[in-house]
Amino acid sequence: MSINIALDGPSGAGKSTIAKKAAAKLQYVYVDTGAMYRSIACFILEKGVDLNDTEKVIAALPEISIKLAYTDGAQHVLLNGEDVSDKIRTPEISMGASKVSAVPEVREFLLDLQKNIAKENNIIMDGRDIGTVVLPNADVKIFLTATAEERANRRFKELQEKGDSSTYEEVLRDIEQRDYNDTHREIAPLKKAEDAVEIDSSDLTLDQSVDEVCRVIEETLKKKSADETKSAGEEKSKKSDRKPRKLAPVRPITKERKLGHFHMFWYTVLRVIVNALYHIYYDISFEGTENIPKDGGNIFASNHRSYQDPVFAALPTRVPMSFMAKEELFKQNKAFALLIKTFGAFPVTRGSGDTAVIDTSIEKLEKGRNLTIFPEGTRSKDGKVGKGKTGVALIAAIAQTKVVPVGINFKGSKLKFRSKVVVRFGKPIIPEEIGATSTDTKALKIIKNTIMEKITELVHD
Numbered sequence: 001m002s003i004n005i006a007l008d009g010p011s012g013a014g015k016s017t018i019a020k021k022a023a024a025k026l027q028y029v030y031v032d033t034g035a036m037y038r039s040i041a042c043f044i045l046e047k048g049v050d051l052n053d054t055e056k057v058i059a060a061l062p063e064i065s066i067k068l069a070y071t072d073g074a075q076h077v078l079l080n081g082e083d084v085s086d087k088i089r090t091p092e093i094s095m096g097a098s099k100v101s102a103v104p105e106v107r108e109f110l111l112d113l114q115k116n117i118a119k120e121n122n123i124i125m126d127g128r129d130i131g132t133v134v135l136p137n138a139d140v141k142i143f144l145t146a147t148a149e150e151r152a153n154r155r156f157k158e159l160q161e162k163g164d165s166s167t168y169e170e171v172l173r174d175i176e177q178r179d180y181n182d183t184h185r186e187i188a189p190l191k192k193a194e195d196a197v198e199i200d201s202s203d204l205t206l207d208q209s210v211d212e213v214c215r216v217i218e219e220t221l222k223k224k225s226a227d228e229t230k231s232a233g234e235e236k237s238k239k240s241d242r243k244p245r246k247l248a249p250v251r252p253i254t255k256e257r258k259l260g261h262f263h264m265f266w267y268t269v270l271r272v273i274v275n276a277l278y279h280i281y282y283d284i285s286f287e288g289t290e291n292i293p294k295d296g297g298n299i300f301a302s303n304h305r306s307y308q309d310p311v312f313a314a315l316p317t318r319v320p321m322s323f324m325a326k327e328e329l330f331k332q333n334k335a336f337a338l339l340i341k342t343f344g345a346f347p348v349t350r351g352s353g354d355t356a357v358i359d360t361s362i363e364k365l366e367k368g369r370n371l372t373i374f375p376e377g378t379r380s381k382d383g384k385v386g387k388g389k390t391g392v393a394l395i396a397a398i399a400q401t402k403v404v405p406v407g408i409n410f411k412g413s414k415l416k417f418r419s420k421v422v423v424r425f426g427k428p429i430i431p432e433e434i435g436a437t438s439t440d441t442k443a444l445k446i447i448k449n450t451i452m453e454k455i456t457e458l459v460h461d
């Protein structure tokens with residue numbers, strides 16, 4: 001990624017001279033956006049169009065091509081192929097540029113060109129709206145100012161050296177008029193960006209100003225890179241080493257964890273019907289159902305064999321289950337999405353480290369639903385129990401719930417009509433009882449390993 005420095009400020013503050021020198025020192029490309037507006041004014045004036053006739057100015061834009069070229073680090077502006085770098089420095093063109101730059105279509109015309117140059121190069125870009133509009137995410141923003149008198153003084157000397165006959169008063173009036181135009185125009189007025197560093201060059205020599213600009217750039221970049229390293233470190237340590245929480249004993253089941261009668265009634269009706277259908281379709285049996293807690297708010301951690309698994313685990317439990325399902329399943333078919341939602345499915349984005357899913361899971365448990373989790377993440381084709389992920393342990397530890405291990409068994413890789421299915425429920429695991437008393441990495445590993453062991457014990461012929 002390229003480094004972008006935005007340098008804004010009023011006319012004559014010395015931006016271009018200072019930016020040119022600072023860019024050479026830091027080996028950045030210097031981009032003078034004022035020269036672009038000047039080139040447009042130059043074209044309009046040469047065409048004989050009145051600069052105040054906005055419609056004609058806009059109509060001329062398709063005839064204009066502006067390109068920047070660099071020889072020995074110096075910027076050259078090419079207007080329709082002609083190098084106009086020197087020609088655009090007259091007071092007439094300065095005033096013209098101030099006028100055309102207030103036309104929104106002109107600014108729009110130059111915006112892409114400016115953004116593209118910044119995308120591809122390490123640049124110091126000078127102008128009026130660089131930090132506020134063109135590069136709002138610039139790495140460093142500097143607002144360079146000086147009093148109007150000091151700026152007029154400098155410009156007057158410059159013009160004299162070029163043999164221009166303008167008086168100091170004329171130059172000052174000119175500067176004040178351009179300041180007024182630039183700060184009062186409706187679109188992208190000259191304004192210090194909130195996060196810009198202001199440098200007043202009134203009492204600084206040219207070399208001092210260049211040094212000050214370079215110092216601000218280097219210090220800001222250094223600080224930025226230190227902040228980024230720090231926050232990357234914090235992010236990493238947040239991930240690898242979650243703040244351990246003290247784990248309270250498993251909460252007694254409270255009324256809060258009970259669902260309403262209405263909800264329970266309809267769920268029971270639905271469960272009885274689905275149970276009957278499943279018994280017709282499969283040769284299904286349940287073992288260890290005495291281990292299923294009577295109330296809700298428990299995790300059921302199961303091995304994963306088929307899409308029917310959430311239903312298999314839910315059929316003998318009186319309390320409605322929730323389960324995580326791939327986000328894609330909610331998008332395929334509206335009726336199917338409604339069906340799985342009715343049975344308690346909620347979406348999870350796989351592989352995204354979706355932390356919202358942990359919050360949703362805990363919410364469901366708090367509301368009194370049970371929650372089925374498949375710690376392996378994906379279905380096992382050969383029936384062997386794979387490695388589990390720690391997410392299940394984290395949810396159990398934070399929500400302080402019991403975890404009921406579930407083993408789903410059938411032969412072959414796919415379920416068929418009248419397949420023999422045995423669903424076994426093990427004794428609930430209580431995190432505190434297995435020595436997991438916090439949510440640190442070690443405790444989570446203990447919980448996860450115990451869950452996986454218990455599931456494996458339930459998977460057999």
Ligand code: DC
Pocket residue numbers: 011012033034035037038094097098099101102126127128129130178182
């Ligand atoms: O920086 P300069 O004097 O060469 O700029 C000429 C004019 O262009 C000036 O009056 C303001 C305008 N300008 C602008 O509106 N936005 C910029 N990014 C650069 C210059």
